[in-house]
Amino acid sequence: MNRRHIKWLPIGAALLFIAYQYFSSEKFVNPETGRKSHVALSVEQESALGLQSYQQILAQSQIIDSGPDLERVQRVVQRLAAATGAAGKDFDWRVSLVQSDHVNAFCLPGGKIVVYTGILPVANSDAALATVLGHEMAHATSRHGAQRVFEQNLAQTAIAGVAGSLSDMDYQKQVAIMSAFGAGAQYGVLMPFSRNHESEADHIGLIYMARAGYDPRESITFWQRMEQANPAQPPEFLSDHPSHGTRIQQLESWMPQALEEYNRAQAR
Numbered sequence: 723m724n725r726r727h728i729k730w731l732p733i734g735a736a737l738l739f740i741a742y743q744y745f746s747s748e749k750f751v752n753p754e755t756g757r758k759s760h761v762a763l764s765v766e767q768e769s770a771l772g773l774q775s776y777q778q779i780l781a782q783s784q785i786i787d788s789g790p791d792l793e794r795v796q797r798v799v800q801r802l803a804a805a806t807g808a809a810g811k812d813f814d815w816r817v818s819l820v821q822s823d824h825v826n827a828f829c830l831p832g833g834k835i836v837v838y839t840g841i842l843p844v845a846n847s848d849a850a851l852a853t854v855l856g857h858e859m860a861h862a863t864s865r866h867g868a869q870r871v872f873e874q875n876l877a878q879t880a881i882a883g884v885a886g887s888l889s890d891m892d893y894q895k896q897v898a899i900m901s902a903f904g905a906g907a908q909y910g911v912l913m914p915f916s917r918n919h920e921s922e923a924d925h926i927g928l929i930y931m932a933r934a935g936y937d938p939r940e941s942i943t944f945w946q947r948m949e950q951a952n953p954a955q956p957p958e959f960l961s962d963h964p965s966h967g968t969r970i971q972q973l974e975s976w977m978p979q980a981l982e983e984y985n986r987a988q989a990r
Contacts (some may be wrong), residue, residue, distance in 0.1 A: 747872060750865050753809045754926045761868035762875055768868050769814070769832030776816070776834035784821040786839070792819045795837050798851045798936075800845050802859055803833070806932035809863035831860035831867045834951075844947060849931065849940035856927030864926060866919040917964050921972055924964075928973060928980045935987040938973075938980035945970050 725769050747760040763771070795817055803815040813833030822838040827834045835858065845851040861867070934937040949966035964972070 755789040760872045762872035763868040772830035772832035786819040802935040805930045829862045849936040850944040852931040852936040853944045856930040857923045860923040860926035932980040932983035
């Protein structure tokens with residue numbers, strides 16, 4: 723790389739702005755794990771964006787407003803919401819059941835939950851459904867969305883700085899370097915962050931389901947079914963989610979803590 727083609731001022735400015743973003747951002751301490759992180763949105767901003775997305779999704783979906791499936795979903799969410807403790811006490815928890823073949827469910831910031839009917843045959847018991855929903859609700863209480871926005875903001879600032887520093891370079895070289903830099907940020911930084919968020923949500927979701935009185939050992943059975951239903955996963959380093967096998971191993975390692983919570987819940 724020819725050094726005279728590199729302008730160092732944009733990189734320096736980007737580094738200064740990254741430092742400003744880092745030190746001026748809000749800090750968040752997860753009440754379940756004690757993990758400290760930085761977030762780019764306030765709780766109020768997160769909740770407003772979550773509600774807006776929730777309303778948009780419902781406006782475009784076929785909502786199920788009665789029946790045993792809806793009652794089961796509502797029952798599980800109610801118990802899990804009570805188990806979130808201080809982390810979820812100010813959330814406006816809502817849940818909607820959507821007619822869809824998608825094998826999915828998610829919880830938006832602020833506690834707005836969408837469950838697709840396609841996941842119910844796989845989550846075929848209250849405990850299995852609690853495995854899924856506890857995980858999704860843990861994403862919201864852990865403020866993972868605001869953390870991802872913060873991480874993406876830092877990555878975009880870094881990419882802009884590098885792009886500015888290469889502006890005098892041959893165009894083909896710029897494309898090659900920026901492609902490599904972008905791939906490095908994606909696979910070396912953003913995806914590992916996302917996998918860590920998924921693992922943290924698995925851990926906290928396991929505690930929530932146990933605290934709500936659902937046998938946490940059912941989470942292992944659920945993920946074994948998911949592994950059998952979808953054995954052809956991409957390599958873990960190319961995915962923003964841990965592999966099913968990794969998830970099962972991690973859940974087993976957290977099981978003693980979860981069983982303590984479950985036994986306390988059973989004793990009440």
